[in-house]
Amino acid sequence: MEHRQGWKPLEIGPADAGGTADADGLVSHLDSLTGLEQLLAKEKALVFRGFQVSEGALDAVMDRLLPNRLAYVHGNSPRTKVGKNIYTSTEYPAEYVISMHNEMSYAHQWPTRLLFYCAVAPATGGATPVVDGRLWLDSLDDDVREAFAGGVRYTQNLHGGRGLGKSWQDTFETDSKDKVEEFLTGARASWQWLRGDAVRVTQDRASTLRHPLTGEEVWFNQADQWHPAGLGDETAAELAKVLPADELPQSVSYADGSPIPAAHVHQIRDRGLAAAVDVDWRQGDLLLIDNVLVGHGRRAYSGARRVLSPCPTDRAPGLMLR
Template sequence: MSASPAGLVDLLNLVDLTDLLVKEKALVFRGFGITAESYDEVTTALLPRRLAYIHGNSPRTKVGQNVYTSTEYPPEFTISMHNEMSYAHTWPSRLLFFCEQAPTSGGATPVVDGQLWLESMDPEIRDAFAGGVRYIQNLHDGYGLGKSWQATFETEDPAEVEAFLDKAGADWKWKGDGTLWISQLRPATTRHPVTDTEVWFNQADQFHIAGLGDDAREMAELLSEDEMPQSVTFADGSPIPAEYITHIQETGLRLAVDVDWQAGSLLLIDNVLVGHGRRPFTGPRRVLVAMSG
């Protein structure tokens, strides 16, 4: 069996990948000579049901058949631990990251065990989230702060968006300037469909002003909370204390294990059992990601 993209595909045919991934939670593949050209073939083998990033809230560029750049935040920022699209009514079960170009320094993808994250949380904070969280989004009509509704849902058709949100059980309305306002009540934890393990599973810290950078905090001084591109409260609409957000982020990052990147390497994660993030980096870095149900 050769150390090549075809060799990796042959290897995957010999193992029960679902059982292996549930057991290990995250898998790293190195030394198979994966390139941007062969990534699609390998992705098809690893992700049999590749998904579009519909209702995704982070800035990305679509570069292939449901293949995207990893989150395009400036390199000096840490991206806190999270499970992809845990704020939505459905989410991908697997994520496959591919390093096309490794950075000069830093830029690791940290991963954290979601059960450990939950169990390591301050009991007071864990109990406070028992009722779930409410996510608020204001998606502009092409000009404004944050992502537009067209980019978020990958369509220009408002009726498609409305049907999607109705199916998701979200509250929504169109504002006079074309902005789409969305409110969703979601649980703070979930259970893995195979192991029944309960894990921390929400993105309250990434919707909360205290979990964002200085630019977002300056924006909050100019806009009301209901006008922000995104915000979050407890289920009953009461505010989430900033210190809770800090504790959530610091706990996740402290428990995380860094996966350092080499060009051509892959990282496959179970998106329920494992949260992920990004360390700051220098130099050019290109990591692609695909998702599956």
């Protein structure tokens, strides 16, 4: 793990835990551990390395670190469900980097913690970079922070089965429009059903958040991932040829509806990645992060990388423009 800005995740191995180098040793350590929530808030991220946890032994470990997993409802990234509320990490071409983000920071509720498990390590690359959200916020120019002070507006165009991006059925894991509307009402989101069985969802959210235990203010939004400029100039230009801005699968503006300059998007993306610490994977490793204090992403890689991420139940309620 590369160490930048004076912070890196806490690594815990069998010697640190005083146990055996297997899943039973890790489970025994976790059973004896008190104050996991406080430890995670202090360290921000924990890497469990050297326990050689197999995929078949994963359930017992997850029950300690992330019990009672939920479905990935309203998740916007392409992922495949491979078990009981266990998903692959974002399925994105191996040659591309996934920029830093906090999971579901665009939503009305988000996971307070995330768990990643390496079932198959990549041949090269493929690290999961993690960034201290406070450092990310501090790294941004004053004018960028001021521009985002009023919050952001996320817009999703979800097709009904045929189209670009995810369908609303996949996004909400239901075929019932009534259930979608019930969910969106609870999320305090606006929506409009469109031609072709599509739906447009709009949400206004804050750009920063204070951690409930530490009080730290952190960068907490996905403006750079929802903005076409975050895809790169060439990709954004090609996308603009296919669809007008108001028909993109997802887009973002300031909360008052005014456009976000591409330069702001590039700065957010680039400085988040520059401040990140890389967690390199070995088969059987686990990474637990505080999803408010820490953003995560993915480096480009080669080989058959397989990293799984269960969806947790410990979701914190969000507020409109906190």
